[in-house]
Amino acid sequence: MTQTEHQRTSVHNVKYENGAHLKIQNLSKAFGNFQVLKDIDLEVSPGEFVTVVGKSGCGKSTLLRLLGGLDQPTQGQIYQNGQILQGLNRDARVMFQDSRLLPWRRVLDNVSLGLKHQAQQQGQWALDQVGLGDRPRQWISQLSGGQRQRVALARALVSQPRLLLLDEPLGALDALTRIGMQNLIETLWQEQRFTALLVTHDVEEAVCLGDRVIVIEEGNITLNLPITLPRPRDTASVPFAELKVQILDRILKRQRPLVSEPTYTASLFAT
Amino acid sequence: MQITQSKTSTSPWQLPPLQQLIPWIVPAGLIFIWQVLSQLGLLSTRILPAPTSIVQAAIQLTLSGELITNVGISLYRALVGFLIGGSIGFGLGLLNGVSPIAERFLDSTVQMIRNIPHLALIPLVILWFGIGDPARLFLVALGVFFPIYINTFHGIRSLDPNLLEMGEVYGLRPRELFWTIILPGALPNILVGLRYALGIMWVTLIVAETIAANSGIGYMAMNAREFMQTDVVVLSILMYALLGKLADSIVRVLEHWWLPWHPSQGI
Numbered sequence: 001m002t003q004t005e006h007q008r009t010s011v012h013n014v015k016y017e018n019g020a021h022l023k024i025q026n027l028s029k030a031f032g033n034f035q036v037l038k039d040i041d042l043e044v045s046p047g048e049f050v051t052v053v054g055k056s057g058c059g060k061s062t063l064l065r066l067l068g069g070l071d072q073p074t075q076g077q078i079y080q081n082g083q084i085l086q087g088l089n090r091d092a093r094v095m096f097q098d099s100r101l102l103p104w105r106r107v108l109d110n111v112s113l114g115l116k117h118q119a120q121q122q123g124q125w126a127l128d129q130v131g132l133g134d135r136p137r138q139w140i141s142q143l144s145g146g147q148r149q150r151v152a153l154a155r156a157l158v159s160q161p162r163l164l165l166l167d168e169p170l171g172a173l174d175a176l177t178r179i180g181m182q183n184l185i186e187t188l189w190q191e192q193r194f195t196a197l198l199v200t201h202d203v204e205e206a207v208c209l210g211d212r213v214i215v216i217e218e219g220n221i222t223l224n225l226p227i228t229l230p231r232p233r234d235t236a237s238v239p240f241a242e243l244k245v246q247i248l249d250r251i252l253k254r255q256r257p258l259v260s261e262p263t264y265t266a267s268l269f270a271t
Numbered sequence: 272m273q274i275t276q277s278k279t280s281t282s283p284w285q286l287p288p289l290q291q292l293i294p295w296i297v298p299a300g301l302i303f304i305w306q307v308l309s310q311l312g313l314l315s316t317r318i319l320p321a322p323t324s325i326v327q328a329a330i331q332l333t334l335s336g337e338l339i340t341n342v343g344i345s346l347y348r349a350l351v352g353f354l355i356g357g358s359i360g361f362g363l364g365l366l367n368g369v370s371p372i373a374e375r376f377l378d379s380t381v382q383m384i385r386n387i388p389h390l391a392l393i394p395l396v397i398l399w400f401g402i403g404d405p406a407r408l409f410l411v412a413l414g415v416f417f418p419i420y421i422n423t424f425h426g427i428r429s430l431d432p433n434l435l436e437m438g439e440v441y442g443l444r445p446r447e448l449f450w451t452i453i454l455p456g457a458l459p460n461i462l463v464g465l466r467y468a469l470g471i472m473w474v475t476l477i478v479a480e481t482i483a484a485n486s487g488i489g490y491m492a493m494n495a496r497e498f499m500q501t502d503v504v505v506l507s508i509l510m511y512a513l514l515g516k517l518a519d520s521i522v523r524v525l526e527h528w529w530l531p532w533h534p535s536q537g538i
Contacts, residue, residue: 068440088439100437104455104532113451114441139532155441 019046019195020091020162022067026076029062036062038219039076046162047193049186051210053203055251059219060199064165067197068094080163093161097168099148101140101155108136111154126158127151129188146177150184157188164189166198170205182208186232203247207240208233215250223250320502325509328502337491342510345476345487348404349514352411353472360416360468361461364423369453374424381420389413390478402483407476414475415468422464426457459533462526469518477511 022044029037036059044050052060065071067078069089078085101110112123127133130150140148149169156164166185170178186209189196200206206213207227215223225247229239248254302322308314309321316324332338363381367374389410400406430453438448480489488507495503530536 070436070440090442092440094437094440096433096437098433100433102434102452102455104458104530105451106532113438114443114447141532141534159442 018162018193019048021046021081022163022195023079024076025079027066027073027078028075029059029066029071030074036219040221042214042221044195044197046195049189049196049198049209049211050214051198051200051206051212052214052216053200053206053247053251054216056201058216060216061167063216064094064167064197064199067163068092068165070094089163091161092163092165093156093159094165094167095152095156095169097171099152101148101151103140106136107132107138107140107143107151110140110151111158113155115158122158126154129157130154130184146173146181149173149181153185157192160192162194164194164196166196168200171201178205183232185209190231203244203251204235207243207247208235213247215247217251223247316501317499318501320505324502325505328500328506332503332506341486341488341491342514345480345489346514348407348487349411349472349476352408352476353415353468355408356412356415357419357468359412360419361423364420365427368424368427368457369449385417390475393479393482397483407479407484410479411472411475414471418464418467418471422460422467423457426460427453429460430456458529462522462529465525466519466522469522470515473511473515473518
């Protein structure tokens with residue numbers, strides 16, 4: 001902790017240093033005979049926001065679990081900042097679809113879980129970040145679903161991770177709450193510049209948040225599409241809609257003769 | 272949306288005084304009828320003594336010190352037996368809960384022994400220990416052991432594995448995992464086991480003291496039976512009821528302290 005803090009202050013470009021660099025090589029994962037991920041190659045720059053979309057069961061959550069070190073690959077490696085990832089990824093924090101908060105701890109104690117030093121102050125700081133600074137003493141059962149996910153986000157961010165893995169964290173929220181959470185995640189990511197990997201089945205969310213959208217189909221990356229739209233993104237704009245349609249068509253394997261090749265199409269298989 | 276749930280407006284002490292009395296009308300009426308029937312001689316004292324004579328017996332035995340001595344002895348037996356059986360059950364439940372190897376090794380054995388009604392062992396226990404305190408402590412400990420063991424074990428096993436995974440991702444070491452996730456998560460179940468065990472504790476003690484003892488509430492009751500002192504017999508039964516109620520209230524207090532977050536506490 002102290003060492004990384006020292007690094008952060010000594011390096012000129014602080015923001016750049018906050019994010020983890022990922023390089024995934026020939027990554028495969030099988031459960032028994034079932035091949036979930038097939039020979040995945042992917043590189044993620046420090047501070048980049050990558051969103052992964054695909055149908056359920058395509059292997060996108062498995063990729064995230066491998067990056068978090070929650071599962072071990074059958075083949076291939078993950079390099080994080082040049083080092084092979086083995087065991088649990090200590091630089092990463094995972095935010096799950098179910099908030100996974102401890103009902104027997106108050107909000108602040110949930111956020112400061114696992115912190116050794118200045119747990120209360122740091123927890124309060126993280127709560128302030130997600131706009132729940134006035135609720136430290138409440139029980140989890142007193143919060144709404146959206147508030148629980150904000151607490152979970154605060155818990156993920158409190159240790160200032162270099163890699164934030166988001167496993168459909170907004171999937172269970174209503175549409176309005178989801179938009180608020182997307183903005184919050186984007187803002188915090190812009191401030192803290194961790195590397196973020198968001199798994200979602202919501203294409204609009206993927207285009208809205210990602211520097212790059214990756215489509216996984218049956219264990220393969222079939223689309224790797226940089227999104228260069230300026231932030232914060234206007235979901236009603238034409239280029240946004242074009243990108244969204246392009247990705248949806250890819251996932252649903254639709255033919256759409258009316259849509260000419262959009263200007264924002266990027267290199268397929270760009271790894 | 273949340274936060275301000277309707278508070279526990281049905282708490283008895285928040286009602287106006289008159290409404291608080293309502294639950295007591297029927298029992299008070301029954302006692303009154305009982306008293307009248309006894310005084311009219313319609314209810315033989317051999318069957319049931321008048322409520323007033325039970326009160327008299329209570330005063331008399333309290334003044335002579337007999338009541339307090341016997342209650343104290345019974346309480347002591349209950350607590351010691353409970354502590355022995357409860358701590359073994361709790362320890363073994365924790366061990367088998369967190370260690371699959373220990374579970375495979377020990378759980379079937381415990382389940383087999385559990386199927387023996389512990390009161391059926393009384394003849395054997397008397398042969399082993401005689402009719403002294405060790406026999407009673409053994410029976411109480413044995414009776415208390417199983418509910419504590421099973422609920423502790425079950426409480427740990429029914430924990431959400433997702434929470435444990437979360438704990439690992441968030442860098443908790445095994446010891447921290449135990450104190451912040453495993454034990455608090457199992458606590459509601461453990462307290463259910465505790466409450467159940469306290470019930471078994473009294474039942475076991477009543478039977479053990481009634482069959483063979485030379486002191487304690489059960490002895491007091493059996494001794495009074497020989498002299499046809501039904502008032503003392505009923506008094507003894509009431510003492511057991513009172514102690515049982517007391518034990519239950521203690522668990523309620525513990526639940527209030529330890530599970531402030533639990534939906535049962537009406538937060």
